[in-house]
Amino acid sequence: MQVYCNPGLYSTRPDGKPEMGPAPGFVLCAQPCRPTSRGSIEIASADPAQAPLIQPNSLSTEQDRLDAIAAGRLVQRLAAAPTIARLTKSPRTPGFARMDDAALLDDYRARAATNFHPTCTCRMGNDASDSVLDARLRVHGVRRLRVVDASAFPNITSGNTNAPTIMLAMRAADLILEDAGRTPAP
Ligand SMILES: Cc1cc2nc3c(=O)[nH]c(=O)nc-3n(C[C@H](O)[C@H](O)[C@H](O)COP(=O)(O)OP(=O)(O)OC[C@H]3O[C@@H](n4cnc5c(N)ncnc54)[C@H](O)[C@@H]3O)c2cc1C
Known part of the structure; x- marks a missing residue:
């Protein structure tokens, strides 16, 4: 709490x-x-400018x-x-x-209202049946596409989400450099 x-x-x-x-x-x-x-969050239309359907339940x-x-x-x-x-x-x-x-x-x-911390809508996981990204933030089944933002969290953090998002982004930078055969900065 x-x-x-x-x-x-x-x-x-x-x-x-x-x-x-x-x-x-x-x-x-x-x-x-x-x-x-x-x-749930679902695409509402083929038009990317249309807002998605968000049902927080x-x-x-x-x-x-x-x-x-x-x-x-x-x-x-x-x-x-x-x-x-x-x-x-x-x-x-x-x-x-x-x-x-x-x-x-x-x-x-x-x-009550939500506290501006939407996360996990594109979460990491081992299995494409219940997750969107693998542990290196790559979209399951799609080549050369990663998602790096708060949506990738497997679970929401027990507190505010800004610092964990920055941490995820720093880790993602390392992963991207590693996969490109380059050494992350120390
Ligand atoms: C009002 C408010 C108060 C908050 N207060 C706090 C707080 O006090 N402490 C805390 O830890 N967290 C706070 N948060 C949460 C924190 O801001 C978010 O968890 C964090 O910013 C998530 O980062 P993100 O990169 O996932 O998304 P965002 O920070 O939302 O970044 C998404 C980026 O994508 C860009 N974008 C969107 N669509 C496109 C497009 N089609 N093409 C190109 N770019 C696009 C946007 O312009 C934006 O820059 C707050 C959030 C809100 C809304």
């Missing part, structure tokens, strides 16, 4: 963009980092629903801690403490 405390008041609009609130404040939230739900497993409830309870505990409670003049959220698990999950479904 990753906890965020953001020094600004904002909400996420239905189109996914953050919207800053008018009043001073802070946002406390928690993000389960190991979702077990699996979504969030909260489709019992484990993910339990994690969401645990996230809500964790935030509730943190918000009640004296050091945070004394900063809070008027909470904007419904009273988590009075919610049962079903109500907490309903609230999570209504207000």
